[in-house]
Amino acid sequence: MATLYTHKEENIAKTWVLMFVFLCIIMAIGWAISFYFNDPAILVVAVVLAILTNIGSYWFSDKLVISMARATPATEEQYPDLNHIVENLAITAGLPKPKVYIIQDPAPNAFSTGRNANHAAVAVTSGLLQMMDHTELEGVIAHELSHIGNRDMLVSTVAVVLVGFATLASNFFLRMSIFGGGRDRDNKSNPILMIVSIALIILAPILATLLQLAISRKREYLADASGALLTRYPEGLANALRKLGSYAAPMQTASTATAHLYITNPFGAHAATSAIARLFQTHPPIEDRIRALVGDN
Secondary structure: OOOHHHHHHHHHHHHHHHHHHHHHHHHHHHHHHHHHHOOOOHHHHHHHHHHHHHHHHHHOHHHHHHHHOOOEEOOOOOOHHHHHHHHHHHHHHOOOOOEEEEEOOOOOOEEEEEOOHHHEEEEEEHHHHHHOOHHHHHHHHHHHHHHHHOOHHHHHHHHHHHHHHHHHHHHHHHHHHHOOOOOOHHHHHOHHHHHHHHHHHHHHHHHHHHHHHHHHHHHHHHHHHHHHHHHOOHHHHHHHHHHHHOOOOOOOOOOOOOHHHEOOOOOOOOOOOOHHHHHOOOOOOHHHHHHHHHOOO
16 A cells, blocks of 8 residues: 555655666767767866856855845744744754745745755745645645755756756857768768767757656655645645645746746646646646645545
8 A cells, every 4th residue: 555655665765767868868969979979078168067057056056046046034933833844843853944935926836945954944925825725735834844855956957967968068059060070981881870969969958857756746746745745744745735736827937947936836836737737737637736745535
């Protein structure tokens, strides 16, 4: 019988499998470009640019995301209940209390960010505070603290670095091909491998993005299970997700760059209409998340 514990272990395992496949794709891109141009040194530039850009965003993630969300500090004087919930659950989880922020937005939502537990922040919208009761708010905060405890920011940053590498490598290849970049003419002797390498390089950014989104969805399931274990009350988070799913209006500060950080889609909760649409979602369907928490009841 599936339990929260098995859901947690399954999603950890699936995340590592996806990361392994991700790295295999990156290695295949490296082979394809090296084969086409017969010059492995050109990969160094793409690797350095991808790593520098994304590690920089990871290092300053808390400040960047808080600024983009237009969040302001939620002081204990103004928001005592919110701060007490965050502090109590952080103690239970064995984490330092993260900084707490408020986003003045009627759409209910929340996110966490930060490069590690000592440099973390949790932000909630004013709409979330108005909509949720105490146990539901605890469920949401526990979910966000689980992201911090599970080092999801690190996992997502690694995924972003790999996607950035795949995109840069593909763009570099296309530009070199258009402007007549030198390649080993001897490679023409193997047209099948040449076709495979070109197709792989062109399709790599799409495949990498799909894997990044799949990893993000698995981390949401993991945070749901970890958060429910933290509060020992899965129904609290499940009820919160039901309310979040009933609110379709987008956030005023919604951004595609930070959409994956929120507990639900900041552009509004929309059910996927097809299998292809689900592939490009940043979050799992809310109905599936509720079912994983409390079953079909």
